Amino acid sequence: MAVAPTLTCSLLISIYAHVASLQGDSAHISRTISAIYGEELRLPCPVPHQKNAQIIRWLLKTSSVEEWKQIAVAKGVRAPTEEGQFETLQNGTLLVRSMTIEDEGLFKCQVMKNGLEGFSVTSVSVFKPPAKPEFIESYPTFTAGTHSEIGKCIAKDGYPVGNITWYKNGKVLLHNGNETRVKVHIMKNQNTRLYTIESTLYYTLSKNDMDAKFFCEVVYPFQEGSDTQTSKPMKIDVYYPIEHVRIEVDPSNHVIREGDTVTLSCMADTNPSPAEYIWEKDGKQLGVLAQHTLPAVTKRDEGEYRCTVFDFDFNTKSAVMAIQVKAKEDNNELDRFGVIAEESHSADHHGKPKPLNKAGMVIGIIVTLMLVAFFTIITYYMCYYRKKTEKKPLEDLEERNAMDPGNVSLTVEQVVTEEQ
Template sequence: MKVISKDKLLISICLLRDSLGWYTVNSAYGDTIIMPCRLDVPQNLMFGKWKYEKPDGSPVFIAFRSSTKKSVQYDDVPEYKDRLSLSENYTLSISNARISDEKRFVCMLVTEDNVFEAPTIVKVFKQPSKPEIVSKALFLETEQLKKLGDCISEDSYPDGNITWYRNGKVLHPLEGAVVIIFKKEMDPVTQLYTMTSTLEYKTTKADIQMPFTCSVTYYGPSGQKTIHSEQAVFDIYYPTEQVTIQVLPPKNAIKEGDNITLKCLGNGNPPPEEFLFYLPGQPEGIRSSNTYTLTDVRRNATGDYKCSLIDKKSMIASTAITVHYLDLSLNPSGEVTRQIGDALPVSCTISASRNATVVWMKDNIRLRSSPSFSSLHYQDAGNYVCETALQEVEGLKKRESLTLIVEGKPQIKMTKKTDPSGLSKTIICHVEGFPKPAIQWTITGSGSVINQTEESPYINGRYYSKIIISPEENVTLTCTAENQLERTVNSLNVSAISIPEHDEADEISDENREKVNDQAKLIVGIVVGLLLAALVAGVVYWLYMKKSKTASKHVNKDLGNMEENKKLEENNHKTEA
């Protein structure tokens, strides 16, 4: 005899009374069926028996229990072998419930003079497998009725129903848009059902990323239940409705020499793989993938570019492209040699696709304005650079350079100065010229060369050579300056150290000249300030004196009146006397 767990008993049994007064026992497939006898045991009971009825009504006895011997016997029925258990109160248990157990069972209690019977109807239920969407479409295409997939649920008893859902809402058949085909099959061995529902669906763009599911509704021991499948999302194909064109790099940064890539996009799914590209001035399109590249573009590539679908040329997109350019012409340029005092016009001409900035540099120092030479000086020599750029276009800049060389024949000026101690004299030979002249000192008459000299730095075509001498007699010194252009000679008479003579002023250098100019400006400013202060003081003094004179007149007038009054009083006194 098999032992039946209490948990199995609680889960498996549910008794329901039908309209005929019979009792129904609902059991889950594979559980234990428990059927109470539902008869009161009589006093003179001999034995109890269980049977079931075949479809033709004939009985098949399956279990017997004697009331006196307390023994249990099970009939030789193959389908119930080792599955039956009959308790002392005549409750029959059948383990491992099968679909074939759905029968009318009868409990029989037999006495010497009567037989009592109580029928029980057994119902077996099998929960189907979780429904699954199979044979799914790789994609759905708008405006076309297409099989979406099959929803399958297996091993159900009794058979169940399948329902389709879109985004959680039930799909109902709709002519030309939603077609649902349902079928069921029973396994002849297990008597379990497999349900299949095929969904044909006409999709729209609104179905993008929409989940589709299905469910199976079935009956179990405790009533109706539903199991849902996993979600399925489908790729929705739809035609292109709009074409767009892109330019790489960004349109506002294209310059001559760049490569332009045109990219055409369609908003369909899948997107078009090929397009027609139209270049400026070319009515016929060029068939290409979704990109088309132009290399090393020039300014004549500026214009409108278009692309369209191959099979629908009216669906077209266009964009305007400007190829930025920048031209710079410096005249003169390169290395230019001019003579001191010459005029040299310089022009830096710019041609650009938009306004460009221009910067002049001399020897890496920025100039405030463009250079202009009406009369060249040595300090005008240097390396000039004209540089221009388009700020909005990265990397678009040009520069040209001018290396100006200012040449001049040597110019000499000699000066002399006696040391305050009276023991020596300083003779200076000031020289201008380019290339730098070489200076040589000689003593006229003897022809001796003086080598002990001191030279200043060569700046802006100028420098000097200085000697210090203490002549015991009058001498004539000669300064010779020579460069590739010319040789220049100048002489200076120098008296003996014992003979006083007039000193000549030193040549003022450019730097000193600027200092002198600054000092002169300062002195002029001070003088003007003093004159203004004196003028203000004079005006104040004049106003003061004017007020003083006016006051003085008033006082004199008052004093005169007092004297007249005095004389009148004296005359009056005389008359009275």
């Protein structure tokens, strides 16, 4: 983008530089004027003269390496040249029928009378406004996060070289070599010597650039100042992958009762709209539309509803919602809403859910093992203590019987008597 201003300045400097260097005639330049490409120009001769008894010659010099070229001459009468492009009128004024780039340079009016010569030099600069710039979009859609060629801005047939500036939502986009880059290409028509500028914008888009308006503006030198022309704005369509998924319930803000008709809507934050929806209840597929309707719900419609969406790049994300239905005969107050749980999680490109909380799972396992160990110890202790308690009275009884002499003698005697 910085190339065009440099070329413009260089061109203007070169024009005035070569004007000032033309065979020492710079000291005699009486004025500098502007001419419009393709339009008629009249140059009065500022040298004092009369309508007769003198010769008026007009000469043109377009570069420092060229000699003065006679383009029109008159001796008190109307005298057009052979080409018909230039004509000297009776009052000495030079008529240029249609200005071209080749006519830019120094015009000398030379008056000769009685062997004396007087002349005056006029510097003429030619300007041609370019056509209204055209913004050509490179692609119909763009992907967020990628450095993309947004489009080309083309300003045709101008002179001298202009400068193209890019805008987004009314703010100038400056070339920084990173997220914003501008490449300028200037072409010159060898026949007309007019310039065509082609500026290409490269930009890193984000989700926030959705529906942003881009346009370009060409600023070109014109006579003693400058002028501008602006292209039509162009809206940019930015694709971005799924960021969030949620489920909305209609009607909302009341308890879901048997007999109600409930509509579940799967809302996905992505552009374009998801390529596919999948509804499931307790692992069983229900439908493939963005909305799923439950007419005349019953207690059998209670459960966990999951909506999974697929975006343009086959990324997937899901939202889960648990629905509770109040029976007609049940007058107990439930939660204010029929929805009792909601959560969302993402999945990879193959549709495999990602774990939501690994730390929670590990803590749960540890706590479960500790509880199992605790109850095992309590059970073992109770069983061992009870068995030991029941066994001890029997042992005590046997020990007392063994130590009682009466019991022992009686037993022996009975045995002896039976033997006799």
